[in-house]
Amino acid sequence: MRGATQARKYRLQGAGLDLALPYLMLAPGLMIVLGVLVYPLWDGLRASTRAYRYGSPISDVGFQNYLHLWSDAQFLNALWITVKFVALSVSFEAVLGFALALFCLREFRGIRLLRTVLIIPMVVTPVVVAIVFRLIYASDAGMLTALSVALGGGAVQILGNPLNAFIGLVVLDVWEWTPLMFLILLAGLQSLPHEPFEAARVDGAGAWRVFADLTFPMMRPVLAVAIVLRTIDAFGTFDQVFVLTRGGPGEATRLISIYGYDTAFKFQQTGYAAALFVTIGLVVLALAFSAIRLLRRVDAS
């Protein structure tokens, strides 16, 4: 309400050019966004209802591309791999990040160093992160093999084995993004009120009771936000997989983004790929908005 009266005052105050000011200020940004993001998005929607075939004219196929997705075994497989990847990575990151944040809540010597070092994985270019892990996993030149040989063992196979490659990808993601989880959760912990904890200490509550009855319930909204942010991002993971495995061996690490990219740029099925990406976009948006709704309900109760 306060904002409304203020704004009215401003409009009365302004005259001539000032009336147009908000529009003039919004225009440059909106024009760029409309031209480079919104128009292409709309164009993508159009493209998703068409079939592009090399050497023959583009034909309108309605929703056929969308329907085809659900009988495409490769799409369903890629979707399943993505869901497994996201669920595993984000769970590990949440648990590790929360534990680390609780651990770092007290000030002690070395915590600054720890925080500084923890920033590195998430700012290093994802492509470089993938290179780092290739250099760790490689069976001939990798760190794991070097260590194993130094201990008297043999070469270690990671990227050549489907299960190992998938686990290797999850490990990469956990290495790269646990720090973000940690930072968000630490900030959350630091902003909790002190009184309930002091009261609990006076009552003689044990560490576990304090965590289960106070810390965790109070941290739930922050934890939820952190998990949602990571989940949305993890769904779009592309760079690391593209460089680390390109989706292989076989289809073991072929996430939905890799499958979509190959469909568009390797197999030139532009319309079908557009339909795939629109579907993924809708899934992620639905995810995000239901999470926001859920959070509001938690806040209200």
Place this chain on the structure above:
Amino acid sequence: MRTRLARILTTVFVLAAVLLPIYWLVSTSLKSNREITQEGTLYPHVPTLDNYVRLFTEKQFGSYLTNSLVVTFFSVAIALVAGAMGAYAIARFRLPFAMERKVGLFLLTLRIIPPVVILIPVYLLMLSLGLLDSWLGLIATYTAFNITFCVWMMESFFREIPVDLEEAAMVDGDSRFGAFRRITLPLAAPGLAATAIFAVLVTFNEFLFALALTATPRAMTMPRGTATLIGRIDTDWASMAAAGVIGALPIVFFALLVQRHLVRGLTMGAVK
């Protein structure tokens, strides 16, 4: 005593988990390919900088670096200016049909959609405009993405600054825009810095669009150029490691330099 020991052990373990992979990257970049594959040493016995020299003399890493700097600079600069104005309009004005709120939500929605979703149509757009493999194509794309993010983040910074200060300036005869430029903008500077830093990080690291939109060293950015190197000579581990170090070095250095702003940018909004 025991908790102290546990604390030290945990700290050491975490540091090792983060730093060991980095150590391996740097150490590999200082070895020869022979030493890497045949001897499998744990540290470079015969350290060499040859791998780095080769990147710049034979593999056009200078161009990749230049392209990255140019593209990042322009797309972040334009997005900051356009974003600050847009964010201010949303934060301070009341428009018909609550348009300011709808625009904000709209930009946030665009921000949430995974970039892959927009990849194909943006590629088709740049193809039809003849902007594939050019600085301009990349700058336009990154600017648009950065604007959605800048508006969303700066809006909260502007809201935190009391309107009274602008009012006072206007009473003193300043125009509406003048009050924004001379009073609000400087006050929001720390927030704008955090936004800029974050935008620089994301833009410098971007790979997907660089992959689809560029094809030659004329416009290839650092991450894109690095990936090319990997595709072409799969077993040249030494060059790959050196490329990794050079690709990571500027951005890690930058991030550590501004880490307080960075942490603010990363956690801002998430905890509120």
